Amino acid sequence: MIEMRGVTIRYGDTVAVDDVSLTLPTDKIYGLLGRNGSGKTSLLSALASYRRPSRGTVLVDGVEAFENPAIMRGTAFIRDTLDLNDSDRVRAALDVAGRLRPTWDAEYAHKLLDIFELDPRKRISALSRGQRSIVGVVLGLAARTPLTILDESYLGMDAVARTLFYRELLADYLAHPRTIIISTHLIEEVAELFERVVIMDRGRVLLHDETDALRGRGVTVTGPAEQVSAFATGHTVLGEQTLVGVRALTLDGRLDPDEIARGERAGLTFGPLGLQDLFVHLTSQRLEVSR
Numbered sequence: 001m002i003e004m005r006g007v008t009i010r011y012g013d014t015v016a017v018d019d020v021s022l023t024l025p026t027d028k029i030y031g032l033l034g035r036n037g038s039g040k041t042s043l044l045s046a047l048a049s050y051r052r053p054s055r056g057t058v059l060v061d062g063v064e065a066f067e068n069p070a071i072m073r074g075t076a077f078i079r080d081t082l083d084l085n086d087s088d089r090v091r092a093a094l095d096v097a098g099r100l101r102p103t104w105d106a107e108y109a110h111k112l113l114d115i116f117e118l119d120p121r122k123r124i125s126a127l128s129r130g131q132r133s134i135v136g137v138v139l140g141l142a143a144r145t146p147l148t149i150l151d152e153s154y155l156g157m158d159a160v161a162r163t164l165f166y167r168e169l170l171a172d173y174l175a176h177p178r179t180i181i182i183s184t185h186l187i188e189e190v191a192e193l194f195e196r197v198v199i200m201d202r203g204r205v206l207l208h209d210e211t212d213a214l215r216g217r218g219v220t221v222t223g224p225a226e227q228v229s230a231f232a233t234g235h236t237v238l239g240e241q242t243l244v245g246v247r248a249l250t251l252d253g254r255l256d257p258d259e260i261a262r263g264e265r266a267g268l269t270f271g272p273l274g275l276q277d278l279f280v281h282l283t284s285q286r287l288e289v290s291r
């Protein structure tokens with residue numbers, strides 16, 4: 001169990017994390033979502049023992065995490081800015097990681113480089129942005145640490161590389177269950193991987209729940225604009241998209257099955273609420289929804 005108790009992180013006058021208490025059961029994949037500047041990286045730095053909170057504590061299985069060598073060896077914190085020696089070759093960077101971590105799987109690391117078609121003889125300084133991200137992802141996955149944190153670590157990767165990454169992450173997690181926390185802005189793309197979702201807003205945790213429970217929080221209804229609007233009367237609308245006469249509305253809450261059946265007979269289609277729609281709704285005050 002990983003616990004944050006009353007964690008506050010300040011930079012001068014800025015309160016980046018504001019009195020957060022959070023309990024994270026282990027061996028799950030978490031998605032950490034939040035708008036720019038909402039405090040995700042700061043929160044993750046405290047979870048990874050990179051930063052001592054201004055106030056509060058982080059406990060791993062009841063033990064204070066900060067400056068605890070065993071907990072730190074068991075934590076991989078991969079950020080978009082990799083802390084690597086630029087003159088090293090990729091192979092050397094992997095060797096360093098292997099010496100630091102008892103759980104490191106060198107064979108798996110090289111298998112991942114093969115999958116991503118990255119030559120281990122390349123120098124870190126010669127890598128493209130996406131290739132640097134691939135090195136980060138390899139360092140995170142092959143570490144097989146009880147706590148693995150990927151903080152927007154795969155942003156430079158192209159769509160093929162990201163798909164390979166999601167596939168590998170899931171396969172390796174199923175073979176070696178551990179706690180993985182992924183912070184991302186590519187919500188819909190990774191939503192399927194998350195067992196639980198934590199949403200931050202202005203330094204606070206707005207929501208922490210199972211992904212399946214969140215999906216049950218709303219429904220989308222799509223069809224001819226007029227019919228959709230008529231159907232939505234009396235419901236709270238969370239989001240709207242209209243394109244050449246077809247309207248898709250996201251409605252709050254579950255619908256009565258009879259109501260859905262009536263809507264389907266009228267030519268409307270229904271689907272579950274997308275995580276991104278819920279996120280946008282919960283964290284944006286400035287997006288006006290028109291009807």
Ligand SMILES: Nc1ncnc2c1ncn2[C@@H]1O[C@H](COP(=O)(O)OP(=O)(O)OP(=O)(O)O)[C@@H](O)[C@H]1O
Nearest residue numbers: 011014015016034035036037038039040041042043
């Ligand atoms: N080293 C720092 N010095 C001063 N302020 C900082 C520092 N790091 C972060 N902040 C501030 O703390 C707040 C939270 O930043 P943080 O990087 O944790 O957010 P984030 O959710 O990770 O953002 P993003 O999605 O843009 O990466 C922001 O207001 C940011 O300006």
